[in-house]
Amino acid sequence: xxxxxxxYIIAVAESRHFGRAAxxxxxxxxxxxxxxxxxxxxxxxxIFERTNRSVEITPVGEAILAHARQIMEQADTIQQLAxxxxxxxxxxxxxxxxxxxxxxxxxxxxxxxxxxxxxMKLVLSEELTDTLLERLRNHEIDAAxxxxxxxxxxxDSLALFDEPFxxxxxxxxxxxxxxxITRRDLDKENLLLLAEGHCLARQAMEVCHIRERQRQGEMxxxxxxxxxxxxxLVGAGFGCTLVxxxxxxxxxxxxxxxxxxxxxxxxxxRRVSLVFRHSYPRQRALRAFAEVMLDNLPNTVQLVDPGRRxxxxxxxxx
Amino acid sequence: xxxxxxxYIIAVAESRHFGRAAxxxxxxxxxxxxxxxxxxxxxxxxIFERTNRSVEITPVGEAILAHARQIMEQADTIQQLAxxxxxxxxxxxxxxxxxxxxxxxxxxxxxxxxxxxxxMKLVLSEELTDTLLERLRNHEIDAAxxxxxxxxxxxDSLALFDEPFxxxxxxxxxxxxxxxITRRDLDKENLLLLAEGHCLARQAMEVCHIRERQRQGEMxxxxxxxxxxxxxLVGAGFGCTLVxxxxxxxxxxxxxxxxxxxxxxxxxxRRVSLVFRHSYPRQRALRAFAEVMLDNLPNTVQLVDPGRRxxxxxxxxx
DNA sequence: TTATATCGATAGAGAAAACCGATAGAAATA
DNA sequence: TATTTCTATCGGTTTTCTCTATCGATATAA
Numbered sequence: 001x002x003x004x005x006x007x008y009i010i011a012v013a014e015s016r017h018f019g020r021a022a023x024x025x026x027x028x029x030x031x032x033x034x035x036x037x038x039x040x041x042x043x044x045x046x047i048f049e050r051t052n053r054s055v056e057i058t059p060v061g062e063a064i065l066a067h068a069r070q071i072m073e074q075a076d077t078i079q080q081l082a083x084x085x086x087x088x089x090x091x092x093x094x095x096x097x098x099x100x101x102x103x104x105x106x107x108x109x110x111x112x113x114x115x116x117x118x119x120m121k122l123v124l125s126e127e128l129t130d131t132l133l134e135r136l137r138n139h140e141i142d143a144a145x146x147x148x149x150x151x152x153x154x155x156d157s158l159a160l161f162d163e164p165f166x167x168x169x170x171x172x173x174x175x176x177x178x179x180x181i182t183r184r185d186l187d188k189e190n191l192l193l194l195a196e197g198h199c200l201a202r203q204a205m206e207v208c209h210i211r212e213r214q215r216q217g218e219m220x221x222x223x224x225x226x227x228x229x230x231x232x233l234v235g236a237g238f239g240c241t242l243v244x245x246x247x248x249x250x251x252x253x254x255x256x257x258x259x260x261x262x263x264x265x266x267x268x269x270r271r272v273s274l275v276f277r278h279s280y281p282r283q284r285a286l287r288a289f290a291e292v293m294l295d296n297l298p299n300t301v302q303l304v305d306p307g308r309r310x311x312x313x314x315x316x317x318x
Numbered sequence: 319x320x321x322x323x324x325x326y327i328i329a330v331a332e333s334r335h336f337g338r339a340a341x342x343x344x345x346x347x348x349x350x351x352x353x354x355x356x357x358x359x360x361x362x363x364x365i366f367e368r369t370n371r372s373v374e375i376t377p378v379g380e381a382i383l384a385h386a387r388q389i390m391e392q393a394d395t396i397q398q399l400a401x402x403x404x405x406x407x408x409x410x411x412x413x414x415x416x417x418x419x420x421x422x423x424x425x426x427x428x429x430x431x432x433x434x435x436x437x438m439k440l441v442l443s444e445e446l447t448d449t450l451l452e453r454l455r456n457h458e459i460d461a462a463x464x465x466x467x468x469x470x471x472x473x474d475s476l477a478l479f480d481e482p483f484x485x486x487x488x489x490x491x492x493x494x495x496x497x498x499i500t501r502r503d504l505d506k507e508n509l510l511l512l513a514e515g516h517c518l519a520r521q522a523m524e525v526c527h528i529r530e531r532q533r534q535g536e537m538x539x540x541x542x543x544x545x546x547x548x549x550x551l552v553g554a555g556f557g558c559t560l561v562x563x564x565x566x567x568x569x570x571x572x573x574x575x576x577x578x579x580x581x582x583x584x585x586x587x588r589r590v591s592l593v594f595r596h597s598y599p600r601q602r603a604l605r606a607f608a609e610v611m612l613d614n615l616p617n618t619v620q621l622v623d624p625g626r627r628x629x630x631x632x633x634x635x636x
Numbered sequence: 637t638t639a640t641a642t643c644g645a646t647a648g649a650g651a652a653a654a655c656c657g658a659t660a661g662a663a664a665t666a
Numbered sequence: 667t668a669t670t671t672c673t674a675t676c677g678g679t680t681t682t683c684t685c686t687a688t689c690g691a692t693a694t695a696a
Contacts (some may be wrong), residue, residue: 001321028686031684033644033645037645055644064400079319081364081382347673348656444672643690662674666669666688
């Protein structure tokens with residue numbers, strides 16, 4: 001049995017004429033006759049009772065026809081499903097992001113995204129890097145916004161931007177007087193860190209040349225579970241900390257006694273990338289998503305493609 | 319899209335392994351890979367996301383799969399429909415019969431039929447010859463029991479038996495004294511006839527050498543609408559009439575003052591045949607039906623195949 | 637009755653496809 | 667590094683589908 005054969009019997013049943021049915025199916029009449037005969041032989045059933053001047057469907061034929069119509073309907077639905085999917089942006093895109101990035105980046109891009117790609121739907125999740133990588137491998141999410149590099153064989157990543165780390169300290173702190181804060185300044189400080197598992201904690205230690213062991217002894221009991229908590233701790237005078245630039249776009253200085261200022265260190269930043277499975281089929285959708293992100297980032301971050309901002313402006317003028 | 323391709327994606331989805339799926343479909347792995355790739359290209363959609371060590375179905379693939387399963391289910395149903403139909407006796411057989419035959423023949427065969435072919439279902443109808451022929455042409459019935467010959471190009475007929483005409487007359491009629499009734503006797507009689515349209519009326523006139531015109535003038539007002547009525551008229555003394563042998567198997571003589579006796583005329587009979595469309599596909603079912611009929615006829619009729627009764631008896635002894 | 641037209645079935649040839657075995661290529665495992 | 671395990675790819679073969687041309691039967695028209 002073939003979908004084609006079912007199409008043929010539907011055509012014959014509706015036109016009650018082999019010639020016209022063949023025409024409707026864009027095949028010759030012998031082709032159609034042959035195929036129907038083949039189907040009838042395969043099923044061992046006569047579907048059409050035909051003489052030279054009449055084609056009538058048998059009772060079994062009628063029953064078969066009903067199912068054939070349903071099959072063709074289902075097949076149509078499959079075609080339509082595929083068609084709807086053709087727009088690579090359509091269909092929900094499941095994106096995960098790390099907690100030190102998601103709450104500050106997503107608000108910047110959600111509105112522009114719905115403006116530029118109204119058909120695109122996002123399903124967001126916020127998890128630690130390791131969890132995101134596992135969900136990525138399990139096909140539970142389509143892509144993740146991470147601080148890279150991450151070592152994963154079957155994952156590809158698209159580098160988006162470098163996000164500098166700022167130093168946050170209480171207003172009564174000596175840093176408040178300084179214009180430039182160097183690494184030597186940092187070495188003397190009590191650096192507050194995020195809880196285990198946050199990549200930002202490890203990166204902050206690297207920037208400040210703090211070794212794991214040294215840290216553990218010192219202040220294992222003072223690790224915050226979120227950036228917001230961390231800044232509360234800073235405001236309460238427990239120390240200072242490194243925060244990613246995007247988290248500092250509010251008016252933290254005036255509100256809570258916490259001052260943030262850029263670090264005068266060349267490598268005090270993290271590279272944010274969009275990570276996805278090497279075999280992921282809708283990479284065009286991901287790229288469109290990334291484009292919108294890059295077009296809506298503040299100047300506090302440096303795009304990996306430095307020519308991008310210029311391009312964007314000239315693009316708008318044309 | 320092909321039913322085969324849908325089978326393939328179902329197999330891959332269920333085994334999550336191209337090699338094993340191919341094995342399950344009795345094809346080689348390259349064949350299956352190629353077919354799935356072709357389907358994906360045709361739909362413009364990736365159904366399976368595959369790496370060297372994992373095969374995962376995409377969300378669209380999942381949706382397509384659901385419909386594919388429904389399609390295969392419908393296809394299975396078609397196969398089963400055809401299978402059930404394979405028994406040519408199964409499925410209702412729509413049989414029409416003329417009114418002068420049906421009430422006397424059918425009671426003889428219904429019981430033996432259900433005994434011999436329990437799966438066979440009959441749908442009976444009783445109409446005049448012309449109506450039956452038209453319903454036959456319109457595919458509203460599958461076969462008709464008629465007095466033949468009937469001139470119809472696209473119809474075939476299977477001759478069953480010759481049913482003699484008997485003469486029925488009131489008990490006080492001079493025929494009661496006679497042992498043999500010849501055509502010369504008939505000529506003098508007032509012959510009652512069935513209403514227009516009954517083939518029996520025409521046949522009776524032919525047997526008695528009555529011409530149409532002559533008849534019309536004489537007794538246009540005395541034509542019965544059924545054999546029962548006709549016999550009532552005979553009993554009431556309005557004349558005598560010809561009745562087919564099967565209608566005379568009861569005890570008419572004693573009950574109603576009507577006497578029936580065979581005619582001593584060689585051609586005073588009608589040939590009863592099973593008539594069906596030349597293109598009718600279930601002729602084996604008809605033949606089985608005819609066999610049961612022939613095996614259960616009384617000796618008052620002559621089978622067309624004279625060796626039949628003997629065969630039947632020897633058959634039972636073995 | 638004889639020509640003409642219509643319709644489905646059939647025959648033979650050509651084109652398309654499905655399929656297979658062998659093998660490449662990539663990744664994990666030993 | 668060698669081996670194993672997968673899927674993808676490559677030629678070549680076989681099957682199937684499709685075509686044109688034609689037959690045979692029937693109905694219509696002359």
